[in-house]
Amino acid sequence: MSENEYSTIAVDRRDRVGVITLNRPEALNALNTELMGEVVAAAQAFDADPGIGAIVLTGSDRAFAAGADIKEMADKTFSDVVAEQFFGAWDALAGLRTPTVAAVNGYALGGGCELAMLCDLIIAGDTAVFGQPEINLGVIPGIGGSQRLTRAVGKAKAMDLILTGRQMKSDEADRLGLVSRVVPAENTVQTALEIAADIAGKSLIAAGLAKEAVNRAFESGLTEGVRVERNLFYSTFATDDQTEGMAAFVAKRRPDFQHR
Numbered sequence: 001m002s003e004n005e006y007s008t009i010a011v012d013r014r015d016r017v018g019v020i021t022l023n024r025p026e027a028l029n030a031l032n033t034e035l036m037g038e039v040v041a042a043a044q045a046f047d048a049d050p051g052i053g054a055i056v057l058t059g060s061d062r063a064f065a066a067g068a069d070i071k072e073m074a075d076k077t078f079s080d081v082v083a084e085q086f087f088g089a090w091d092a093l094a095g096l097r098t099p100t101v102a103a104v105n106g107y108a109l110g111g112g113c114e115l116a117m118l119c120d121l122i123i124a125g126d127t128a129v130f131g132q133p134e135i136n137l138g139v140i141p142g143i144g145g146s147q148r149l150t151r152a153v154g155k156a157k158a159m160d161l162i163l164t165g166r167q168m169k170s171d172e173a174d175r176l177g178l179v180s181r182v183v184p185a186e187n188t189v190q191t192a193l194e195i196a197a198d199i200a201g202k203s204l205i206a207a208g209l210a211k212e213a214v215n216r217a218f219e220s221g222l223t224e225g226v227r228v229e230r231n232l233f234y235s236t237f238a239t240d241d242q243t244e245g246m247a248a249f250v251a252k253r254r255p256d257f258q259h260r
């Protein structure tokens with residue numbers, strides 16, 4: 001779809017940074033099937049564009065996303081949700097090569113917190129609140145929240161947040177390592193754009209390999225993870241970017257990465 005054909009998101013491009021803004025303010029950016037489909041379509045389009053080196057995902061001042069759309073789920077049955085192909089959308093986001101940066105102000109709850117945790121970096125405004133309140137609805141996190149939150153903050157805090165459904169403010173999220181940085185809410189998006197532009201100025205190949213290596217830590221034991229990292233490191237020496245990067249340092253000049 002072209003950038004102006006989306007109805008639940010706004011899509012923008014700032015040089016080498018793709019920007020996706022959730023745009024369902026009437027429902028605090030609740031994640032319904034239409035919105036998730038559009039987010040994935042826009043993100044995959046940016047991911048396929050060699051001119052894009054990073055993707056920023058953001059919402060409004062009041063809400064990044066207040067969760068999956070409860071009104072869309074309320075009448076679903078066990079068979080309905082088992083049959084839904086909804087999870088494919090989330091798997092597609094998790095599989096992006098391009099580094100992703102979530103810029104979070106306001107509510108990131110349930111699926112909203114899970115969506116932020118699918119991103120590689122989370123830049124939180126000081127008004128951001130995170131949580132997995134699904135238990136209040138008689139359900140549990142369903143898109144990785146119990147897995148990614150536990151790996152991010154540890155069992156004790158994850159159990160606290162998931163069993164009580166409480167909200168966690170940005171300072172606690174920062175202390176626990178759930179978020180990358182906390183900034184004044186008025187600076188959240190601009191800071192995320194600046195960080196994304198910084199990443200987009202690196203070698204796109206090296207950034208993709210670095211992302212794969214870090215994510216492998218979620219999937220492997222230490223020995224296997226170090227082995228994978230080592231092979232990915234070796235592979236950087238097959239790229240022109242490694243040659244250019246190291247030659248630029250020696251010559252005391254900025255590298256001109258060509259992403260190959």
Ligand SMILES: CCCCCCCCCCCCC[C@H](O)CC(=O)SCCNC(=O)CCNC(=O)[C@H](O)C(C)(C)COP(=O)(O)OP(=O)(O)OC[C@H]1O[C@@H](n2cnc3c(N)ncnc32)[C@H](O)[C@@H]1OP(=O)(O)O
Nearest residue numbers: 027028030066067068069070071084086110111141142143
């Ligand atoms: C994904 C959909 C589809 C597909 C089917 C397949 C199902 C299986 C796949 C889905 C798996 C999902 C897994 C996920 O882990 C599950 C969840 O995310 S469950 C939802 C978790 N989130 C919440 O429980 C938060 C709910 N919201 C609130 O508690 C409050 O709104 C708030 C955030 C504390 C803010 O409170 P207030 O400031 O008082 O604002 P309001 O409550 O009045 O809200 C304003 C307006 O927005 C509507 N709204 C808010 N949150 C949601 C939501 N999650 N879904 C739908 N609508 C929401 C709210 O109803 C108000 O609208 P209005 O009533 O004025 O029309």
